[in-house]
Amino acid sequence: xxxxxxxxxxxxxxxxxxxxxxxxxxxxxxxxxxxxxxxxxxxxxxxxxxxxxxxxxxxxxxxxxxxxxxxxxxxxxxxxxxxxxxxxxxxxxxxxxxxxxxxxxxxxxxxxxxxxxxxxxxxxxxxxx
Numbered sequence: 001x002x003x004x005x006x007x008x009x010x011x012x013x014x015x016x017x018x019x020x021x022x023x024x025x026x027x028x029x030x031x032x033x034x035x036x037x038x039x040x041x042x043x044x045x046x047x048x049x050x051x052x053x054x055x056x057x058x059x060x061x062x063x064x065x066x067x068x069x070x071x072x073x074x075x076x077x078x079x080x081x082x083x084x085x086x087x088x089x090x091x092x093x094x095x096x097x098x099x100x101x102x103x104x105x106x107x108x109x110x111x112x113x114x115x116x117x118x119x120x121x122x123x124x125x126x127x128x129x
C-alpha cells in the first residue's frame with residue numbers, strides 16, 4: 001500500500017505527548033503513513049490560517065488527536081474546518097483509552113472517534129471508516 005502524508009491536529013497545550021507517541025509509531029517498520037506536518041504553538045506571523053491551509057492542502061489525510069480538553073482548543077477546531085473546506089479526508093483518534101476524550105468544536109455529531117490501536121490506525125489511514 002502507498003504511504004499517506006498526514007497532518008496531525010492536536011491540542012498543543014495539553015496533548016503534545018500524544019503527538020510524540022504518534023511520531024514514534026510512525027517509525028514502525030510497516031507504518032502506512034508519514035507525518036507531513038502538525039499543529040504549531042509558535043506565533044505565526046501574518047495570516048496563520050492561510051499558512052495552516054497551505055500545510056493541510058499538501059497532505060492526503062488529517063488525523064485529529066483528541067484528548068480531554070480538545071473541545072477547548074480553538075486551533076484544532078479551525079484546522080478541522082480547514083480540512084473540511086479543502087475536502088480532505090480526516091478522522092478523530094481518541095488519544096487516551098482510560099480518559100474521556102472530547103471532539104473539537106467543528107466536529108459533527110456523525111464524526112466517530114476511533115480507539116487508538118495500531119490496527120485501527122492503519123485501517124483509518126487507508127480510508128476504513
